[in-house]
Amino acid sequence: MADESAFDKKKAHRAKRAGRKADKKKKKNQTDTSNLSARQRNPKAFAIQSAVRAERQFRRREDVIAKKQHVPQVDKTPLEPPPIIVAVVGPPRVGKTTLINNLIKSFIKTNVTSTNGPITIVTSKKRRITLIECNNDINSMIDIAKCADLVLLLCDASFGFEMEIFEFLNICQVHGMPKIMGVLTHLDMIKNAKTLKMTKKTLKHRFWTEVYQGAKLFYLSGIVHGEYLRNEIKNLSRFISVMKFRPLSWRMTHSYVLADRMEDATSQETIRKDPKVNRDVILYGYVRGVPLMKETMVHIAGVGDMKVSELSYLPDPCPLPSSEKKRHLMERERQIYAPFSGVGGIVYDKDAVYIELKGSHSHKQEDEETNEKKALLKNVVETTETIDEQMQESGFKLFSGGAVIYPDMLKNDEYLQQNKNNQPESSDNSDSEEEGSDSDHDSGIDQSEKEAAKSDKMPWDNDSGDEGDNNQSSGEEDNQPESENEESDNEQNFDNKWKEKLSEKATEAYFERQKTSRNIMKLVYGEFEIGNKTKEQKQDDDDESDDEEIGGLFKKVTATQKKKLKDKERLDLDECSFFYSLEKPNIRDWTAEANKQYLINSFVTGKRSADEDASELLKLDDASDGDDEELYGDFEDLETGEKHSAEDKDETEEAETVETGTKRKAEPTKSEILDKKMKLKAKFDAEYDNPDDHRIKGDHSYYENLKAEALKQSELNKSVFENLDEGLRIEVEGFRPGLYVRMLFKNIPSEFVTNFDSTYPILIGSLNMAEQNIGFVSCKVKKHRWYKKILKTNDPLIISLGWRRFQTLPIYSKIEDDLKCRYLKYTPEHVTCNMHFYGPVTPQNTGFLALQTVNNNPNEIKQLGFRIAATGSVNEINKSTQIVKKLKLVGTPLKIYKKTAFIKDMFTSTLEVAKFEGARIKTVSGIRGQIKKALNKPEGAFRATFEDKILMSDIIFCRTWFKVDVTKFYAPVVNLLLPAGSKNAWQGMKTKGQLKRERNIKSDANTDSMYTDIKREPKVFKPLVIPKELQKGLPYRFKPKQKSTTLSGNNPKDKLKNRIAVVKNPHEQKVSNVMKMIKTNFEKKKEIQKEATQERLKTHKKQLEAEEWKRLKRQKELKKKICRTLSKMGKKKPQM
Amino acid sequence: MPAVVENDVLVYKGSNFFRQRLLLATLSGRAVKIDEIRSTHDDPGLREYEVNLIRLLDKVTNGTRVELSETGTSVYFQPGILIGGHVTHSCCPQRGIGYYLEVLLALGPFCKEPLNAVLQGVTHSDLDVSVDKIKAAALPILLKFILVDDGLELKVVRRGAPPLGGGEVVFKCPVRRHLRPLQWTKWGLVKRIRGVVYALRVSPTMANRVVDSAKGVMLKFLPDVYINTDQCRGSNAGKSPGYGVSLVAETNEKTFYCAEAKSSEPGSGETSLPEDIGRECAQRLLDEVYRGGAVDSSFQWLLALWMALGQKDVSECIVGPLSDYTITFLQHLKEFFGVMFKLEVQRSDADEELDDEEEVTAANKIKMTCVGIGYVNISKRTL
Structure with missing residues (x-):
């Protein structure tokens, strides 16, 4: 069979190996290997060899990826970010000022004579930096750490790191780590090359352990002509300009301003009258962090909480270059702005222009010595202002006894002169009925009317398309119910009519509302001022217009009255959240x-x-799929034999379009569909054609989704208000970071101005909702391990938390297992504990640091060494605290029954006992019991029951917890108000120890804790009494031989006393006498015999000794003899 | 009426919007003073239900200080810290439980402990949203802001009709550190209609008659209509007789519209037919659907509040035409938090086309956009 099949096998096909066809095939099969990756060329080499190893590799890769992932945060950097704050920090005399000067020179090629306060410069097309020097004061260090984006930490290499540097690093860690670059200076002081190398290395490693491994440390090798080497500075500036920043959580939730300009806006007259009068101060700076809301509370570090009474933005004094397509900065675009240092050219303000006179001009307005020239200059400047002001001030009356009309009412300088059209609702709230607009000016001046008509729209009018229509409709809407009101007002039977029409009116109003409400913003926010006007002003205006009767202008009066009436009507209605509230x-x-x-x-x-x-x-x-088919136009259905022509199709298409016309959206065009398809295809390709996709990949979709969401949100944040009117945008969004703002503060203590020192940073931080309130803050805290002392409860402590620095009285506690806060008198040495204090409400997880003093007295610093006493973070905010202290109440038994006992001395009154009824008590020996009820006498005694009978000698405890209150003490550190020389010597409340030391008060020793000799009485044990029953069973020898009825009858002396005297008769006396004599004789005889025996023994011993001696002598001679003979024999032998 | 600010205390006049003001004061931590409360009325001063509200706020907070003037026409309210936790409160029967529950709902996510409140009183009232409506329409809104539902629950234990009440609800709310920003610009189409008819101390036929008439209207629009009847007996039926219905329309984008109608109070002298009640409720629901928007019109203010209290990010939502209550609420938000909404009227093109043909025009949709103030729950404890 097998053979047969083999035989039957046909001849196999043999492919051509040469010729045209073979070439073709070869070409076809030949793949271009040049583009392929190694994996594709040789897939077998990359196949999984071991499943276990592959799994391990995969897991490791995933671990590495997971370690890199952070919770995606919404990126909040604005399109035009504020300048980056570069702080130069270091101990005195390390070359901070020199470095700043050199950096400025390298960036903008100008020399700056003095470097006071923040200096803003443009460094590149997209970056500005604000350089600020930190002086040697821990207050400034803290404020700088809170606002700096990049810190250049200067260190004198010839000396090594000083304590200030470590302090600063710790401050940074607590308040959110900015980027830190170390800079070593004074390297030329080290002459020896080897020591230089070693110093560099040790300092670098020390720096790394403090910041992070591989942190950048710069070396400035030396000073030539008072300047650092140019290429080193160039390098440093390059590093600065490419530095990237990570968002810090505190700064991503709070806006802040580092003020770079200060002005006193108080009128000179009031200052002249009273130099101590509270000042109105204007501070300027860039908004940073998040948008700054308009009516917000802020904290000025070193001054206190303030309300910004006026907030507006100004044109950027140091703008980024316009986006022309050039690679480098133009010379004129390299700008500098530093008002405190006296550079920066021309400054435009809201109402004035300032020309900075380089170097010679100081911004301190209250100089002690004002020479004549300065006064003259001042005068000139002031007069230019007053011309404007005079214009502003000059009002005129239209009618005698009528209102005075100021230009202010007509032309409101909004934020800037340029956006004039953003006008707030005019001061005289006239609701004119004929014209649609609400804000109309009844000024009576032609010119101004024209102006008004032009600039009469609210900011939000811009975005709603057709204004005329808008106003018309909104006006109608407003008027409808009003006119009704008017009618009813005129009529006397007010109530009936009104109620009849109520539902009708409501219906109408309802439909109106549904129909119109185009200018919805005005409807909602119409009553608020938009712009720079403050509320008070408006209120005044309102009052004015209400009070005064302006002859002839009746419209106004009726309008305001109507408005009032409407308000009144609404005033006391029942609150109801339904759409049609009360009337149906x-x-x-x-x-x-x-x-x-x-x-x-x-x-x-x-x-x-x-x-x-x-x-x-x-x-x-179908339509898009049919794209190809449409090429053919018509086709024939073979099965039915029906013919479809192109015309036919067109018809149906037409029909379709008619149909879809009624639908909401027109059919998308072909190109749109094509786009969509291409997109889908691209997506598919991306998913499947990825050449790197052969590896097994983890599922990161969750993370990716989160990231995408954050990205989407940040895009939305940026784009949503982009084309909104500037005024409205600020109202809705707040002053976004990057804007240069002007903040007016009222009632700032005059010391702020008179003691102003520009080397101290003025940090203005906004407070979020509820952060201006004060409550009890509980936090976890750990004493710093470098701080030498431990901290004591209720010793004043200066805490830097959030934007603030303040002194408070903390109480330390420990959380027990039952979540009770137990009072601690001192902080534990190396573990965290809880701390409670009365202070500003701050969000949870905010870090803080504690200092015992901010005084810069060198003696004190030397004594302390490291000044940061503790660090920690906020846990919880509350309006009350629950800290308890253990308290043991001690009492003694008064009378004991079986298991009941009366206890005294624990309480002092019946009332106290009543409070503790049912409380658990315990004796020292551990017998537990309960307080039952108070006794009448003695006062404070009570009945208690125990689980066993107690003894009179027992002491009874009642363990209770005593609530400890936190002292309500909160004092902000107001170092900016101190006089110039002593700004670093703020002194708050002193500790008890400090006071005692100062006044030399010695505390009396407690006599109870004095040492006294202990006298111990010898212990007397009670005699052993064996019960009768037991005695019976004992063997005789154990039985007590002397019976005594009482316990104390066993005294041997007593026994003698009790003996009866024996009287002998003469015979018996004789006998006993004889017996005595015999006994004496016998004893004498025994004595003599004993002596004789001793004598005998002596002689015998002598005899024995003599014999022994003889024997020994004999033996000796014998031995001699033997030896002699032996030696003789030995001598003979050699002869033989 | 904008508030007058005197040393950081907001001073208002009149008793209207009392609840809004106290609620916002509690959330913002700012003190508020309300003067001239019904000073011209025959019965001046605070009503019982308002005092009751102050009591409730005192229960859920710690450190609240309230000063009432002798006549009761002026109140000074200094809020403390929100505590939450277990609260039992018997509400004043003059207003429904909804009056109080809305406040708790707004405060709930910002408490120290998760809120577990037992409220007793009138569950269905004419003036206030009923508990059914809050359950159906308001809780889903909060769910959008907190995203994960761990323990958000409203349970109607007993129903109680006015005037005597006797109902009880249990409200549980989880706490959050902050709310997330929300973009909610699509509300979809109504896909199903559900409803509950309750009958307390009246004949069960009443309920069935209401179901019939309500269903009759709704079936003309949608086949998916189910209405349950809740016939309560004994102590579960509260203390007063009454019946009513609430219908909920759910869209395929998880928006819930809710409408309700109830019988008139026993003492009022009016009689209400069950058929009328059912029809009225259905009509109201259709009206609500017509108005559209992402939320029910009664809860626009809640949406606005939570949008404003979000993180410092942009939230945008589209709602139906603003109610008067919402408008006032937005004004109050501006005063308490300084947050301003960008409001735009939205009009789709198709609507304009239709304008010419039909007399019925589309309800205006309003796009509310705001930047959250970055509100964080300061009372929550971290360990």
């Missing part, structure tokens, strides 16, 4: 066919819009 309108009958037609499409059963309808979508798909 007649709702449209939705079942009526006409109405139903509209509503039917709101249900899933109705028609859908084109992009949702399934059938439509299918049709679209």
Whole structure:
């Protein structure tokens, strides 16, 4: 069979190996290997060899990926970011100022004479930096750490790291680590090359352990002509300009401003009258962090909490270059702005222009010595201001006794002169009925009227398309109920009519509302001022216009009255959140066919819009698939023999378009469909054609989704207000970071201005909701391991938390297992504990640091060494605290029954006992019991029951917990108000120890804790008494031989006493005498015999000794003899 | 009426929007003073239900200080810290439980402990949203902001009709550190209609008659209509007789519209037919559907509140025409939090086409956009 099959086998096909066909095939099969990866060329080499190893590799890879992942955060950097704050920090005399000067020179090629305060410069096309030097004060270090983006940490290499540097690093860690670059200076002081190398290395490694492994440390090798080497500075500046930053959580939730300009806006007259009067101060700076809301509370570090009474933005004094397509910065675009240092050219303010006179001009307005020239200059500047002001001030009356009209009322300088059209609602709230606009000026001046007509729209009018229509409709809407009101007002039977019309009116109003409400912003926020006007002003204006009767202008009066009436009507209504609140309108009958037609499409059963309808979508798909077929136009259905022509198709298409016309959205065009398809294809390709896809990949979709969401949100944040009117945008969004703002503060203590020192940073941090309140803060805290002392409860402590620095009295506690906070008198040495203090409400997880003093007294610093006493973070905020201290109440038994006992001395009154009824008590020996009820006498005694009978000698405890209150003490550190020399010497509350030391008070020793000799009485044990029953069973020898009835009758002396005297008769006396004599004789005899024996023994011993001696002698001689003979024999032998 | 600010205390006039003001004061931590409360009325001063509200706020907070003037026409309210936890409160029967429950709902996510409140009183009232409506329409809104439902629950234990009440609900709410920003611009189409008819101390036929008439209207629009009847007896039926219905329309984008109607109070002298009640409720629901938007019109203010209290990100939602209550609420939000919404009227093209043909026009949709103020729950404890 096998053979047969083999025989039957046909001849196999043999492919051509040469010729045209073979070439063709070869060409076809030949793949281009040059483009292929190694994996594709040789797939076998990459195949999985061992499943276990592959699994391990996979897991490791996933671990590495997972370690890199962070929770995606919404990127909040604005399109035009604020300048980056580069702080130069270091101990005194390391070359901070020199470095700043050199950096400025390298960036903008100018020399700056003095470097006071922040200096903003443009460094590249997209980056500005603000350089600020930190002086040697721990207050400034803290404030700088809170706002700096990049810190250049200067260190004198010849000296090594100083304590300030470590302090600063710790401050940074607590308040959110900015980027830190170390800079070593004074390297030229080390002459020896080898020591230089070693120093560099040790310092680098020390720096790494503090910051992170591989942190950048710069070496500035030396000073030539008072400047660092140019290429080193160039390198440093390059590093600065490419530095990237990570968002810090505190700064991503709070906005802040580092003020770079200060002005005193108080009128000179009031200052002249009272130099101590509270000042109005204007501070300027870039908004950073998140958008700054308009009416917000801020904290000025070193001054206190303030309300910004006016906030507006100014044109950027140091703008980024316009986006021209050039690679480098133009010379004129390299700008510098540093008002405190006296550079920066011309500055435009809201109402004035300032010209900075380089170097010679100081911004301190209250100089002690004002020479004549300065006064003259000042005068000139002031007069230019006052011309404007005079214009502003000059009002005029239209009618005698009428209102004075100021230009202010007409032309409001909004934020800037350029956007004049953003006008807030005019001061005289006139609701004119004839014209649609609400804000109309009844000024009576032609010119101004024209102006008004031009600039009469609110900021939000811009975005709603057709204004005229808008105003018309909104006006109508407003008027409808009002006119009704008016009528009813005129009529006397006010109530009846009004109520009759109520539902009708409501219905109308309801439909109106549904129909119109185009200018919805005005409807909602119409009553608020938009712009720079403050509320008070407006209120005043309102009052004015209400009070005064302006002759002839009746409209105004009626309007305001009407408004008042309307308000009054609403004032005391019942609150109701329904759409038609109290009055019920007649709702449209939705079942009526006409109405139903509209509503039917709101249900899933109705028609859908084109992009949702399934059938439509299918049709679209078909249409797009049919693209190719359309080339042919017509085709024949073979089965039915029907012929379809192109015309036919067109017809149907037409029909379709007619049909879809009624639908909500027109059919997408072919190109759109094509686009969509291409996109889908690209997506598919990306998923499947990835050449690197052969590896097994983990599923990161969750993370990817989160990231995509954050990205989407940040894009939305950036784009949503992009084309909104600037004024409205600020109202809605707040002053976004990067804007240069002007903040007016009222009632700042005059010391802020008089003691102003520009080397101290002025940090203005905004407070979020509820952060201006004060409550009890509980946090976890750990004493810093470098701080030498431990901290004591209720010793004042200076805490830097959030934007603030303040002194408070903390209480330390420990959380027990039952979540009770137990009071601790001191902080434990190496573990965290809880701390409670009375202070500002701050969000949870905010870090803080504690200092015992901010005084810069060198003696004190030397004594302390490291100043940061503790660090920690906030746990919880509350309005009360629950800290308890253990308290043991001690009492003694008064009388004991079986298991009941009366206890005294534990309480002092019946009332106290009543409070503790049912409380658990315990004796020292551990017998537990309960307090039952108070006794009448003695006061404070009570009845208690125990689980066993107690003894009179027992001491009874009641363990209770005593609540400890946190002292309500909170004092902000106001170092900026201190006089110039002593700004670093803020002194708050002193500790008890400090006071005692200062006043030399010695505390008396407690006599109880004094040492006294202990006298111990010898212990007397009670005699052993064996019960009778037991005695019976004992063997005789154990039985007590002397019977005594009382316990104390066993005294041997007593026994003697009790003996009866024996009286002998003469015979017996004789006998006993004889017996005595015999006994004496016998004893004498025994004595003599004993002596004789001793004598005998002695002689015998001697005898024995003599014999022994003889024997020994004999033996000796014998031995001699033997030896002699032996030696003789030995001598003979050699002879033989 | 904008508030006057005196040393950081907001001063208002009149008793209207009392609840809004106290609620926002509690959330913002700002003190508020309300003057001239019904000062011109025959019965001046605070009503019982308002005092009751203050009591409730005192229960869920720690450190609240309230000062009432002698006449009761002026209140000074200094809020404390939100505590939450277990709260039992008997609400004043002058207003429904909804009056109080809405406040708790707004405060709930920002408490220290998860809120577990037992409220007793009138569950269905004319002036306030009923507990059914809150359950059906308001809880899903909160769910959008907190995303994960761990323990958000509203249970109607007993129903109680006015005037005597006797109902009880249990409300549980989880706490959050912050709310997430929300973009909610699509609300979809109504896919199903559900409803509950309750009958307390009245004949069960009433309920069935209401179901019939309500269903009759709704079936003209959608086949998927189910209405349950809840015939309560004994202590579960509360203390007063009454019946009513609430209908819920659910869309395919998880928007819930809810409408309700109830019988008139026993003492009022009016009689209400069950058929009328059913029809009225159905009409109201259709009206709500017509208005559209992402949320029910009664809860626009809640949406606005939670949008404003979000993180410092943009939230945008589209709602139906703003109610008066919402408008006032937005004004109050501006005063308390300084947050301003960008409001735009949305009009689709198709609507304009239809405008010419039909007399019925589309309800205006309003797009509310705002940047959250970055509100964080400061009372929550971290370990």
